Amino acid sequence: MSDAYLNFANSAFGARLAGMLGLPRPVPLERFEAGQPVVAGDVLVGAGGTPELLPALLAAFRAMRAATVAHRSVQGWTAMANQAGLMSGLWSTGEQPGGPLKAVVFDATGLATVAQAEALYQCFHDAVRSLQSCGRVLVLGRPPEACPVAEQATVQRALEGFVKSLAKEVKRGIAVQLVYVAPGAEAQLEGTLRFFLSPRSAYVSGQVVRLAPFEAPAPSDWVQPLAGKKILVTGAARGIGAAIAETLARDGAQVVCLDVPQAQDALQAVAERLQGRALALDIADPAAAGQIAQAALADGGWDGVVHNAGITRDKTIAKMPPHLWQTLVQVNLVAQQAINQALLERGALQPQARLVCVSSISGIAGNLGQTNYAFSKAGVIGLVHSQAPRLPRGMAINAVAPGFIETQMTAAIPLAIREAGRRMNSMGQGGQPVDVAETIAWLLSPASQGVNGQVVRVCGQSLLGA
Known part of the structure; x- marks a missing residue:
């Protein structure tokens, strides 16, 4: 069924009227179309503490042919990317934000203390205004129950409140998720990235997903991952x-x-x-x-x-x-x-x-x-x-x-x-x-x-x- 208000609020007259009256203006969601890239725009990579998923992210982004830029919170991403043949650079070099972003992926696996979590604040404080409509945010952590130290488990659990609140703030059709990656499941990250960074996940937001080690081959064809099933x-x-x-x-x-x-x-x-x-x-x-x-x-x-x-x-x-x-x-x-x-x-x-x-x-x-x-x-x-x-x-x-x-x-x-x-x-x-x-x-x-x-x-x- 057609959503009359959504259509009206995104018409020229409706947009002006909604702005004058302070009415909400939902953004028409981007949905998957055959042949489009996984993510159409720059992906900002952020991290804090001693991040553990950067090599897995590098491999996944290279396979997806994603364009990445690095936030100042993550050390060594540009060198790692360039060494692997993936063009990347710093998103911003000063206080001014860099260019528009289609996604932000933050590796929070290295956050072991509350003080280290300030890197999470800093990255999103800098970047959230630069996210384009229907953008994507993915925070990656470790399952709290798998953390050997109490404070680390505390910080990792705190990510859920952060993600669910951020998802309510960003609006404009932007989706925000938290993925807990268990030790040993790093190689399985690509498929989850491909879903949550793409328009396939248009109406999924504020979710917490856990990845556990699993013995199964990745799809041989990402265009038709269910071929023969x-x-x-x-x-x-x-x-x-x-x-x-x-x-x-x-x-x-x-x-x-x-x-x-x-x-x-x-x-x-x-x-x-x-x-x-x-x-x-x-x-x-x-x-x-x-x-x-x-x-x-x-x-x-x-x-x-x-x-x-x-x-x-x-x-x-x-x-x-x-x-x-x-x-x-x-x-x-x-x-x-x-x-x-x-x-x-x-x-x-x-x-x-x-x-x-x-x-x-x-x-x-x-x-x-x-x-x-x-x-x-x-x-x-x-x-x-x-x-x-x-x-x-x-x-x-x-x-x-x-x-x-x-x-x-x-x-x-x-x-x-x-x-x-x-x-x-x-x-x-x-x-x-x-x-x-x-x-x-x-x-x-x-x-x-x-x-x-x-x-x-x-x-x-x-x-x-x-």
């Missing part, structure tokens, strides 16, 4: 599910599109357009999990599963008849558990398979009239957290938690509530189905190796549950 997408006939299927096919996957038999025509159309396969099943049917596992075995085992299918049945709990609770929980939660169990027990997944579940910010923050929905979506998060350490070695399971996404469902929400949903986030607008799809594609790809048992919110840093 067979992936199931449930609820694929329309909306977010169709966008997921389209994005996975674009990235090279062979998509198995599943939806209820009542959506057979739309499902078949999506599958044919993507040169995939349609599977008409009701996942709430007790026999469905076994049938899905059988279909996976017939394909030689699937490389990924996206649990996107879900329903809403809103009522306050005092007015909710039993069938509204039971039906929703069966579709949104029980079916996912049953499908995963059947696939694993029958050996219907490839050794490096990745599972992605679709939760919701309602499962994080709750919502009026959605005790059943919030229960199911919080349960999805519990499913991810509980299954991640129990999966066979090499597999991974994660979740995305969408916020306000422009779909047919949100178009039916009353205007006042719909506008509140759009504006109550750091981006000042609703997301698009493709935003959820891009995040899921990353989580399914070898590019996200080391990410397991985590929940990534695709909500523009919604104020709900923040």
Whole structure:
């Protein structure tokens, strides 16, 4: 659905009026288009203390062909870059800021004392005004629980408050993330950089992601990182599910599109357009999990599963008849558990398979009239957290938690509530189905190796549950 206010506020007259009245002016987000570079502009590299990720950053930026400049807080970057054949230089040599920036990447792994953290302040104090619209900020730290010294753990944990606050300050479509890189996971950083520095992560901000050591090869083709992968997408006939299927096919996957038999025509159309396969099943049917596992075995085992299918049945709990609770929980939660169990027990997944579940910010923050929905979506998060350490070695399971996404469902929400949903986030607008799809594609790809048992919110840093 079109966002009338966003379009108006970015028209010539609307921009003037918004400025006069002090109204917010959301920036139209840049989204991924085929053929564009990972990051189109200079990346400022900053650091403090004794940074530990500069060699890994150098290798990643060289592979991405990114243009870098160094903040005065980082020592030796220019020499390292030039020695490796990567052109770089100092961003500014005096008190005046340098040129415009598309991204800032700060290596905070060397911050072991509170005093050293002043380098973090100084870098962003200098650079934040120079960030272009739809820019990117990435702070890289060490997991606090892995720090051997208490003060170091304290400083590393403090990064979360800094990042989440900065994400609310910068506006202009700029996204800010924190990535904790565990010792031994340095070589896996490139895929995460490629996602969070690119327009693929347009509606993801204020997130904390952990990278752990993970034994899996990086994509051989970054343009089509899912080439040759067979992936199931449930609820694929329309909306977010169709966008997921389209994005996975674009990235090279062979998509198995599943939806209820009542959506057979739309499902078949999506599958044919993507040169995939349609599977008409009701996942709430007790026999469905076994049938899905059988279909996976017939394909030689699937490389990924996206649990996107879900329903809403809103009522306050005092007015909710039993069938509204039971039906929703069966579709949104029980079916996912049953499908995963059947696939694993029958050996219907490839050794490096990745599972992605679709939760919701309602499962994080709750919502009026959605005790059943919030229960199911919080349960999805519990499913991810509980299954991640129990999966066979090499597999991974994660979740995305969408916020306000422009779909047919949100178009039916009353205007006042719909506008509140759009504006109550750091981006000042609703997301698009493709935003959820891009995040899921990353989580399914070898590019996200080391990410397991985590929940990534695709909500523009919604104020709900923040």
